[in-house]
Amino acid sequence: MATGPKLKFCPESNDLLYPKEDRERKVLIFHCRNCGYQEDADPSNYCVYRNEITHTSKEKTVILQDVRADPTLPRTRDVTCEACQHNEAVFFSASTEEGMTLFFNCTKCGNRWQDRI
Ligand SMILES: [Zn+2]
Ligand SMILES: [Zn+2]
Known part of the structure; x- marks a missing residue:
């Protein structure tokens, strides 16, 4: 198994997916800058992200x-x-x-x- 943060890739275009916040729903999503594909982040990643924001x-x-x-x-x-x-x-x-x-x-x-x- 790989260690460190997991990179996610777009199933449509194979580009790296970037995390961003869906401001309307207040959840973290991953989106593709190339084709616009997006998906909800899984809850464990979501928690890491929230902690980062809180502690910075x-x-x-x-x-x-x-x-x-x-x-x-x-x-x-x-x-x-x-x-x-x-x-x-x-x-x-x-x-x-x-x-x-x-x-x-x-x-x-x-x-x-x-x-x-
Ligand atoms: Zn894509
Ligand atoms: Zn610029």
Whole structure:
């Protein structure tokens, strides 16, 4: 048996399935970024995921959220996303253990990164 976290693959396209939260039903699901296939996570994975969220710092919980759709947050075109080279990102600041940090969320691919202020 393999050890460590189990990777799940899409039965339709064989791509890696990514965990995300179904906000309406408040459950964890796995989804395929390629074809859109999704399935509910099994309860044991679900528990691990919830624990992770509970035990991480408040700031990390903030980073986990996809803030691209939040109209109250400012946008900047002075950045370049490392993942897709897009030049627009939503950004917000939060205080972390290292001090004030700017968080960026690429508006195209959702990639997140951070900068110390
Ligand atoms: Zn797929
Ligand atoms: Zn991007």
